[in-house]
Amino acid sequence: MLLVSIPDIGAVFGTYTYLASEVAFGVLAFVFLYRADALRRAGVTVAALYPIAYIWDWYTLTIGVFAIQLRTGVDVLGIPVEEHIFMVVVPALVVAFHETIHEQD
Template structure:
């Protein structure tokens, strides 16, 4: 059985983003691809923002365990998510490449 992360109440989503964001940042720094990750985030962010805003507006999904703080019409946690996910992808990919090249 998985632990109930809802113990953080309205900060649950924020806490998970900080945890995974820390992992993503660690991978990006380890692989030496901070600029590449930042560029990827910058390119994807506008599309992700519009998609997120639209899906929240039409009620496709709801996020109950969040702070309620919004910026530019979407929860602050979603903005963080839109940075963490591409950074995690780049960091994971480049870390695997770095480890493979070292062999």
């Protein structure tokens, strides 16, 4: 088994590590969505999924399923601001890859 050392970006970004990673992946999603002319489709998908994702996230954080390290400590509506960004970035990135892969169809 080959083990590869992964750089510790937490040492660089500290409490902004989670936020920085969400911004980086958000930019990637935006570029792919723009390229595939799918910004509106992604927006509709994000809007449809966001309420469900919010409830799920709030619940799992409330009961202690996971703890988020290396975050800013800023909460909005009971959950970390980074989680709100995550709930936008993940479905946007999925739509971005789907649209990019299937833009020739």
